[in-house]
Amino acid sequence: MSLADATYRADGAGAILPDRGGVLGRLSDTFWRRPGMLLLLMLLPPVLWLGIVYLGSLFALLLQSFFSIDEFSGLINREFTLKTYGELLRPSNLDIILRTVTMAVLVTIASAVVAFPIAYYAARYARGKWKALFYLGIMLPLWSSYLVKIYAWKLILAKEGILTWFFEKVHLQWLIDAWLSLPVVGGNSLSVSFTGTFIVFVYVWLPFMILPVQAALERVPSNLVEASSDLGATPAQTFRNVLFPLALPGIVAGSIFTFSLTLGDYIIPQIIGTSRLFIGQAVYAHQGTAGNIPLAAAFTVVPIVVMGFYLWGAKKMGAFDAL
Template sequence: MTTITTTAASPGMRRRAASFLHRHAGVRLSLLLSAPLAWLGLAYLGALAALLVTAFWSTDVFTGDVVKVFTWANFTDLVTGEVYRTVALRSIGVAAAVTLIDLVVAFPMAFAMAKLASPRAQRWLVIAVLTPLWASYLVKAYAWRVMLSSDGVLGWGYGLTATVVTLSYLWLPYMILPIYAGLERLPDSLLDAAGDLGARGWRTFRTVVWPLTFPAAVAGSIFTFSLSLGDYITVKIVGGKTQLIGNVVYDNIGAANNLPFAAAVATVPVVIMLVYLAAVRRTGALENL
């Protein structure tokens, strides 16, 4: 008899719970987001918190052990060390150059995909853009190393230029796809109206196309800039003696065995990206991600 009562009560409880969640959308949303937010808090924000805490520790110069005592020494060395300032500025310059190159290359490609190609061709072009992302990062980087070597097709050699070229190739799809999505939302009637009013190609681009797709371009720049800013593998493969922020972090974790200083250096690209995101927030770029 007890089993029958419990079984009968269970559907009623489920109906009441469903009715409660239906009336309280905020509670329903909180339950749906609880698991991913918990994972984000533990895996991502937790890792950043651990990184920040470690940056305020130091390393014993004799034993190599981490001394878990609060100190500003790592950040003082970063600010006062001319080498680290040069590396930071070089890293920002490389990220900006990669972003600009990808923008110049990606925009006409995305425009052709969105406005000139047929619907069937658009699907194939999107697949063609995505295809390089399916290949291994190392395979693509070493392919450029072969091409840039003295005996390679290009023969430019290794260094800063090779790093910029390789990174521009690696992150190009991340610029094409947001711009393509932005151009696809651009009504063709606006382009027709601009032509009817006598606007030539450049003026149509400057007054109609670019203002409406600028947020999409900024969204793509977030990917290319951040990925280039923190990269160190490409620099190791084709950069020669070039040093960027990622290499300084890697070298201090490995050869120098100075984890606290590596953590302090790793906060630099985080701060740069936070400033960059705050600057582009008003452009509407974050809604295009």
């Protein structure tokens, strides 16, 4: 060792440590010198999983939608055709698509209406332990089993359920009977009706709307609301011109969850609802019972296309900044 090296080691007090021996030591030194290699190795497993398992299966499913079913043998004809997509334009299949999209839109609107006052209170007034209690109350339903919640609602909405009992006690059973007698939204009971499906959808997906709206409202400076009031605006005008435009990205961000989850769900309509199918049920039926995989794949393309346009519009409205 030279005099300069000795002087450096004495004065530098080990500013640069010597290379560690062994395979692990050399590997650690290599990652320290080349952080990009470490980042690549850390990202490689999830990227492979996303690219091969998720996107690969998605493209395989998309490929199946360009095949068709032989009407005589029932076997898949592996020749590229748009015949299967043409079957989506049949009245029965169009009815399934329109019913699902309508339900997704209604659930999204109802979730936004219910979530806004809750989120506003949490953003403006809840402090300390009350804010912690708010987050606990919103997140607690997500910790319980998905199926348990649905079956619990089935019992609540049944003819012998607690909701019917309550309306009988307040002498409003005639109101439920009148509603259930309506042709589209009604049924034998709330547990086997379009209305019951709507109620359970709103309950299950509501936390996914509250949290983004609450996050967006917390970013709104309180002095803007005070300035609006000082300038003579009514509460309705303040809401319409100040609060709602600034909270809109959060509402759109929450709607991404409520709309997409409703669009693809098949368990809730299967347990609570009528015999009229939704897209998820149609995919399950065609792939499992009927064995018509091309038509099932074509049905799965519909939510992908709808959500593609929806996400494009949401990005234009700045919804991703509120996620």
